[in-house]
Amino acid sequence: MTKRNWTTIKEYEEIRFDFFEGIARITINRPRYRNAFTPDTIKEMIDAMHYCREADNVGVVVITGEGDKAFCSGGDQNIKGHGGYIGKDGIPRLNVLDLQKLIRSLPKPVVAMVNGYAIGGGHVLHVVCDLSIASDNAIFGQTGPKVGSFDGGFGSSYLARIVGQKKAREIWFLCRQYSAQEALEMGLVNKVVPFDQLEDEVVDWCKTMMKRSPLALRMLKLAMNAELDGQAGLQELAGNATLLYYLTEEAQEGKRAFLEKREPDFQKFPKFP
Numbered sequence: 665m666t667k668r669n670w671t672t673i674k675e676y677e678e679i680r681f682d683f684f685e686g687i688a689r690i691t692i693n694r695p696r697y698r699n700a701f702t703p704d705t706i707k708e709m710i711d712a713m714h715y716c717r718e719a720d721n722v723g724v725v726v727i728t729g730e731g732d733k734a735f736c737s738g739g740d741q742n743i744k745g746h747g748g749y750i751g752k753d754g755i756p757r758l759n760v761l762d763l764q765k766l767i768r769s770l771p772k773p774v775v776a777m778v779n780g781y782a783i784g785g786g787h788v789l790h791v792v793c794d795l796s797i798a799s800d801n802a803i804f805g806q807t808g809p810k811v812g813s814f815d816g817g818f819g820s821s822y823l824a825r826i827v828g829q830k831k832a833r834e835i836w837f838l839c840r841q842y843s844a845q846e847a848l849e850m851g852l853v854n855k856v857v858p859f860d861q862l863e864d865e866v867v868d869w870c871k872t873m874m875k876r877s878p879l880a881l882r883m884l885k886l887a888m889n890a891e892l893d894g895q896a897g898l899q900e901l902a903g904n905a906t907l908l909y910y911l912t913e914e915a916q917e918g919k920r921a922f923l924e925k926r927e928p929d930f931q932k933f934p935k936f937p
């Protein structure tokens with residue numbers, strides 16, 4: 665593996681957040697618990713995602729787990745209480761759902777670097793990422809119906825879009841575990857590589873995407889989301905269409921005319937066939 669000089673963006677307690685040549689990397693840092701998340705892990709990830717949205721120098725975001733055992737094993741079962749997972753503030757939360765939405769709506773590619781178990785809510789996390797690249801020791805699966813939970817949102821509907829209805833039902837109803845090779849065969853991951861090549865492969869994919877037009881990638885991501893996210897997906901896509909419209913002379917004319925207290929002259933702009 666190539667040695668890279670990742671620099672820390674911000675210090676947190678349960679994640680690491682660092683940067684290398686346009687790539688922001690969020691690492692769940694709870695290897696003692698196979699990188700299970702608490703509400704506080706998720707709060708930190710949400711904070712890091714907000715940074716990634718605002719930062720002009722971030723082109724791609726990578727999500728991964730610390731060590732060579734697990735990407736993420738889902739919600740921390742030690743703190744599962746009535747109504748959700750109970751963090752430092754004592755309030756039960758399912759805030760991973762907010763993180764899922766942020767990953768899907770971030771107008772930049774998000775890559776899951778799956779370095780071991782991706783289980784339960786940890787599996788859903790990689791599912792909602794735009795791309796998943798896995799090491800050959802990665803293991804995938806849902807456990808909800810075995811441990812008293814389920815994710816009927818993206819964790820079910822988007823999973824079914826990826827692997828098909830029959831396979832998604834198998835994954836959830838039987839709670840089996842699948843190898844990286846099986847995940848590749850069902851289209852659940854984009855590529856499988858030996859563990860010691862995982863970071864190189866992910867950085868290579870990120871660098872390739874950063875050579876592409878960011879606006880084109882942004883519109884493609886939101887268009888693909890909109891296809892299954894209903895009104896919420898259309899709202900995101902339409903917002904980005906508005907962003908593009910604001911960049912045109914035609915839209916500038918409307919604003920200028922208002923400020924100059926005159927009628928806008930939209931007739932001078934082409935009406936494309």
Ligand code: S0N
Binds near residue numbers: 700
């Ligand atoms: C990951 C597994 C398969 C790894 O097995 P392995 O390698 O044999 O290691 P273990 O010895 O089992 O684990 C090492 C230590 O880590 C602890 N640990 C592992 N996973 C968790 C976890 N999720 N929470 C807390 N601790 C964990 C082990 O206990 C062990 O500790 P020690 O050394 O003290 O014994 C295997 O560990 C495994 O199967 N883990 C559990 C996977 C699981 O069931 N996860 C939870 C699934 N549910 C969710 O994620 C819910 C997500 C959610 O928030 C949600 C979202 C949307 C809608 C609803 C929900 C909802 O919860 O209701």
